[in-house]
Amino acid sequence: MAESNRRKAPEGEYVPKADDDLLICRCEEVSQGDIRRALHQGLRTMNEIKRETRLGMGLCQGQTCTRIARAFIARELGVAPGEVGLPTPRTPARPVPMTVIARDGIMDEAAGEGI
Amino acid sequence: MRRVELAVVGAGPAGLSAAIEAARHGVEVVVFDENQRPGGQLFKQIHKFFGSKEHRARERGFRIGEDLLKEARELNVTVELETVVSGIYDGLELVVTKNDRVEHLRANAVVIATGASENMIPFPGWTLPGVIGAGAAQTMCNLHGVKPGKNILMVGSGNVGVVVGLQLIQAGCSLEAVIDASPRVGGYGVHAAKIARTGVPFHLRHTIKEVYGKDRVEGAVIVEVDEKWQPVPGSEKDLKVDTVCMAVGLSPMYQLSKIAGCETVEDPSRGGVVPICDEYGATTVPGIYVAGDVSGIEEASSAMIGGKIAGASAALKQGYLAQDVFEERYAAFRKSLEQLRQGQFGHGMKGKKITHTQEGIEVSESLLCRGFVDESEILRFPGIPSEEIRMRGLTPVIECTQNIPCDPCREACVKGCIRIGESITDLPSLSKEVQCTGCGMCVAACPGQAIFLLNQNYSDGEALVVLPYEFQPLPEAGDEGTACDRSGNPVGKAKVLKVQKAKTMDGTAVLSMIVPRELAMTARFFRPSGSEERRA
Ligand SMILES: Cc1cc2nc3c(=O)[nH]c(=O)nc-3n(C[C@H](O)[C@H](O)[C@H](O)COP(=O)(O)OP(=O)(O)OC[C@H]3O[C@@H](n4cnc5c(N)ncnc54)[C@H](O)[C@@H]3O)c2cc1C
Ligand code: SF4
Ligand code: SF4
Numbered sequence: 001m002a003e004s005n006r007r008k009a010p011e012g013e014y015v016p017k018a019d020d021d022l023l024i025c026r027c028e029e030v031s032q033g034d035i036r037r038a039l040h041q042g043l044r045t046m047n048e049i050k051r052e053t054r055l056g057m058g059l060c061q062g063q064t065c066t067r068i069a070r071a072f073i074a075r076e077l078g079v080a081p082g083e084v085g086l087p088t089p090r091t092p093a094r095p096v097p098m099t100v101i102a103r104d105g106i107m108d109e110a111a112g113e114g115i
Numbered sequence: 116m117r118r119v120e121l122a123v124v125g126a127g128p129a130g131l132s133a134a135i136e137a138a139r140h141g142v143e144v145v146v147f148d149e150n151q152r153p154g155g156q157l158f159k160q161i162h163k164f165f166g167s168k169e170h171r172a173r174e175r176g177f178r179i180g181e182d183l184l185k186e187a188r189e190l191n192v193t194v195e196l197e198t199v200v201s202g203i204y205d206g207l208e209l210v211v212t213k214n215d216r217v218e219h220l221r222a223n224a225v226v227i228a229t230g231a232s233e234n235m236i237p238f239p240g241w242t243l244p245g246v247i248g249a250g251a252a253q254t255m256c257n258l259h260g261v262k263p264g265k266n267i268l269m270v271g272s273g274n275v276g277v278v279v280g281l282q283l284i285q286a287g288c289s290l291e292a293v294i295d296a297s298p299r300v301g302g303y304g305v306h307a308a309k310i311a312r313t314g315v316p317f318h319l320r321h322t323i324k325e326v327y328g329k330d331r332v333e334g335a336v337i338v339e340v341d342e343k344w345q346p347v348p349g350s351e352k353d354l355k356v357d358t359v360c361m362a363v364g365l366s367p368m369y370q371l372s373k374i375a376g377c378e379t380v381e382d383p384s385r386g387g388v389v390p391i392c393d394e395y396g397a398t399t400v401p402g403i404y405v406a407g408d409v410s411g412i413e414e415a416s417s418a419m420i421g422g423k424i425a426g427a428s429a430a431l432k433q434g435y436l437a438q439d440v441f442e443e444r445y446a447a448f449r450k451s452l453e454q455l456r457q458g459q460f461g462h463g464m465k466g467k468k469i470t471h472t473q474e475g476i477e478v479s480e481s482l483l484c485r486g487f488v489d490e491s492e493i494l495r496f497p498g499i500p501s502e503e504i505r506m507r508g509l510t511p512v513i514e515c516t517q518n519i520p521c522d523p524c525r526e527a528c529v530k531g532c533i534r535i536g537e538s539i540t541d542l543p544s545l546s547k548e549v550q551c552t553g554c555g556m557c558v559a560a561c562p563g564q565a566i567f568l569l570n571q572n573y574s575d576g577e578a579l580v581v582l583p584y585e586f587q588p589l590p591e592a593g594d595e596g597t598a599c600d601r602s603g604n605p606v607g608k609a610k611v612l613k614v615q616k617a618k619t620m621d622g623t624a625v626l627s628m629i630v631p632r633e634l635a636m637t638a639r640f641f642r643p644s645g646s647e648e649r650r651a
Contacts (some may be wrong), residue, residue, distance in 0.1 A: 019239075026242050063232045067366055067387065072237075082381050086388060089370035091202030091210060094149065100215050 014040045024072060025065040027058020032072060039076055046070065046087040056087055059095055119145045121429050122209055122222035124200045124371060127155020128415045129407025130228035131183040132422030133429070137226075138190035140430040146187070147198045147211060152258075154180040155230055155407075156250070157415055159257040162278060163562035163621070165303075165521040167539055169451055170416045173523040173560045175621065179415070203227075203375035207402050224402045224429040227372050228422060231365035231386065231408035236270075239325040245332030249279040249362035256286040264358025268335050269293045270323055271362030272486075273301035274414075279362060280310050285586060291356050294321040294337050296344060299468075299483040303460065304517045305563025311486035312640040314603025319484055323359065324351060332357050367409045376400050384465055385411030395445070396425035404428055413455075420452045458518040458540035473518045474542055487601035488516055490637055497544035498533075498566075505571040505635065509551045509579070511558075513543045514639075515565040527560035558583050559620035568627075571635040578635035579612065584626040589614060590643050598630045598638035607634050609641055 020033025030053045038052045046069065049055055055069055056062025066087060074081040121137050123130045126148035134144045152158060160176020171179050187194065195213065202210040207225055211218045233248035235241065245264060247255075249271065252263040267288050269280045272295035280290050290310065298320050300307045311317065324338040324346065339350035365386055369379055372390035377398040379388050389411055396404040406425040407418035427444050430436040436444075456462040459469050471477055476496060481489035493499055498513025505512075511532055513524065518540040525535045525543065532549045535541050557566045558581060568581035580598075590596065590611045598609035607630060615625040630638045 022237055022239060023242050024237060061370070063368070064235050067234060068237055086373075086379075089373050091374055092199075092212065093201045093371050093374060094199045094212070096199075096201060096212050096217070097215065100212060100217055103216065 024069050025055045025058065027060050028054040030055045035069065035072060036076060039073065045085050050087050061094065062087060117218065117220040119143060119220060120223045120433060121226065122147065123226045123228060125155060125228035125230055126153035126194055127228060127230050127407060127418065128157050128183065129418040129422035130226065131187055132419040133226040133228060133406050133426035134192045135183065135186050135190060136423040136426030137430045138192045140435040142430050142433060142435050145193045145195060147195050147200050149197065149199045151197055153184055153194050153196060159253045160415065161257050161282060164416060165519060165562050166416050166455060167522045168526060170455060172521060173562055176415060200371060203371060205376060223433055226404045226406055226425045226429060227409060228407045229368040229371055229409045231367050231412055233361065234364040234366055235361055236363055238323050240327055243326055243328055243332050245357055246326055246359045246361065249275050249360040252360045253279045253282060256282060262286055262288055265289060266291050266356045267358045267360055268354055268356045269360050269362060271295060272307065272317060273362060274303060274306060276362030277302040277306040277310060279360065280315065284310065284313055290315045291354055292316050292318055294318040294323065296320065296322045296340050300486055303519055303563065304482040305515055305565045307486035308488065308601065309564050312599060312601050312603050317486040326359055332359055335359050365408065365412045367412060369409060372398060372405060375403055377403060395428040396421060397428060417452055417455050420448050424448050454539050455520050457538065458520050460519060472542060473540065479516055482516065485602065488514060497542050500545055504549065505569055509553045509568055509570045510549050511545065511551055512567045512569045513565060514567065515543050515563055518542065521562065523560045523562065524557050524566060527556040533557060555581065555615050555625035556619065558625045559623040567639065569635055571632060573629060576632050577629050578632045579627060580630055580635065580638050581625060581627045582639060582641065584624045589624055590626060590641065594643055596641055596643040598628065598634055599640040599642055600637050601639050603640065606637050607631050609638065
């Protein structure tokens with residue numbers, strides 16, 4: 001297992017840092033502090049941090065922040081950026097309004113097309 | 116469920132080329148793109164491209180895009196716009212979202228040509244309105260006719276930074292500086308020189324420390340970095356800018372390929388995470404191919420060839436193309452691709468320090484550190500005629516000093532004045548008997564705007580300098596102004612003798628100016644009087 005994936009229990013309280021406010025994910029407003037707190041809790045992979053903080057779950061779907069976040073996490077953990085795994089990209093690759101998903105299939109059936 | 120023989124995701128140069136190649140062999144092709152207009156990045160490339168004729172060098176990117184679209188239409192390729200491919204499942208089932216509907220369709224083969232997205236670096240203030248990607252700035256001015264700002268700082272000196280930098284100046288913005296954390300300019304020297312001679316300073320070994328402003332960018336603080344890339348305390352400079360353009364690299368958009376199950380690999384030389392593929396563009400999922408920036412960041416010309424390879428592979432797989440025909444076409448594509456990958460910016464050259472050209476000439480240090488070849492260095496390059504020739508009459512002066520895959524200058528001169536050796540990356544040189552008629556075709560054709568004409572003996576004490584000019588308003592014969600050197604510094608008076616424009620020059624005006632003879636090898640830019648002097 002990559003060193004970056006080895007979990008550790010938090011040691012004491014999280015100690016805030018001066019640049020905690022700097023945003024990493026613009027869409028979901030996730031800051032360096034949010035990520036540090038997640039790491040402090042023992043989360044290690046991009047997927048875990050994504051679920052905890054919503055990093056990369058906004059409008060751009062991590063297009064901008066994934067690279068920045070991986071580099072930041074690597075620096076925090078003292079590992080090479082490549083060692084921080086990638087978040088799993090999932091369908092839809094671009095945000096889709098809920099109405100569209102709700103209609104998926106129904107409309108086609110109503111129109112007699114089926115799928 | 117709808118069935119298609121080939122689904123192409125992305126209508127950029129790679130996707131369109133894949134579609135055209137496959138359709139040419141009879142494959143039924145549908146191309147999906149999320150934008151309102153097809154063409155991907157091509158339609159904002161208003162500059163002339165490098166390469167050779169077969170790569171469509173000296174043509175402007177958007178024209179190449181128009182031609183691709185025409186070709187696609189003629190071959191009955193369907194292009195569905197404002198359509199997002201939001202997922203691909205096992206067995207090549209695509210989930211496509213158009214308007215407010217989701218459609219599922221099944222393809223026999225898929226070419227993923229989703230391109231790349233722009234990188235950002237975080238610094239205090241990076242989320243303020245006014246900090247934008249250079250590509251976004253290019254879209255604003257070249258597609259929508261909107262200036263992104265008045266006073267601009269460009270972060271990144273790679274080709275994207277210097278190309279977009281010039282286009283911002285052409286759009287009427289003031290480019291205050293180009294900075295780069297690297298000690299050397301990353302882009303082609305000829306691109307950098309175009310903006311250096313308008314007076315834009317290059318601050319190498321500098322990074323952005325912060326951007327400040329209340330509701331939007333009001334200024335930026337840059338700082339020098341040392342050999343270990345650490346900020347040097349006390350070296351901060353405050354730049355009054357309202358826009359900061361980030362040109363700090365592109366990342367392949369591999370996500371869709373990963374959703375489709377393709378294995379990926381992290382490869383910094385290709386820009387980051389990319390789907391694993393073989394030389395035919397085939398990924399680890401049978402039937403799925405990749406082409407263009409998504410398979411590794413390069414440029415539009417190579418994206419088009421990569422697209423053709425993927426398109427031919429998809430046609431072969433479906434039996435539309437015989438193996439031997441495929442082999443033949445593939446070999447030709449490969450050769451063309453390899454040509455483009457030669458030279459000092461080619462494959463595997465990233466980060467390598469070059470001290471000498473292929474010809475064994477010491478490279479220009481000032482080009483790498485300040486964005487222009489210093490007058491003291493220019494004489495050693497083969498495109499520069501001797502003083503004797505310069506005094507004899509009109510001659511081209513070719514200030515192209517790096518080994519790049521490019522040769523339109525040779526093509527342009529019907530008089531055979533300009534030579535390029537065996538390799539397309541050889542430096543252009545002058546033939547022994549230069550019989551220049553002053554037609555200006557080479558000046559206009561050179562995508563690097565690196566060719567000047569010179570008659571050092573124009574009249575008693577005066578020299579004639581001819582240069583490419585792509586700014587508005589266009590000066591007219593008789594106009595007076597300032598001659599500037601390669602760094603944009605005013606060096607003396609200049610008077611416009613004539614301005615040549617021709618259809619074949621494709622938008623590049625060829626301006627002849629008269630300067631004092633001693634400035635013959637110094638004056639390389641004309642600034643009309645009345646226009647603001649940047650560095651007084
Ligand atoms: C600012 C800038 C300047 C450049 N300057 C030059 C230059 O001077 N010379 C040169 O040769 N090259 C230049 N390039 C590079 C060149 O533009 C690219 O290499 C080339 O466009 C890559 O082609 P492509 O087809 O792979 O991708 P793109 O042209 O990016 O096309 C990809 C298309 O796919 C679409 N797409 C992506 N995902 C989906 C999806 N899920 N569903 C539907 N559609 C999707 C995108 O919206 C886009 O339209 C420049 C690039 C940039 C960003
Ligand atoms: S000006 Fe015309 S004749 Fe002279 S070198 Fe250029 S292309 Fe040749
Ligand atoms: S001088 Fe020739 S090789 Fe150099 S950039 Fe111009 S056209 Fe290309």
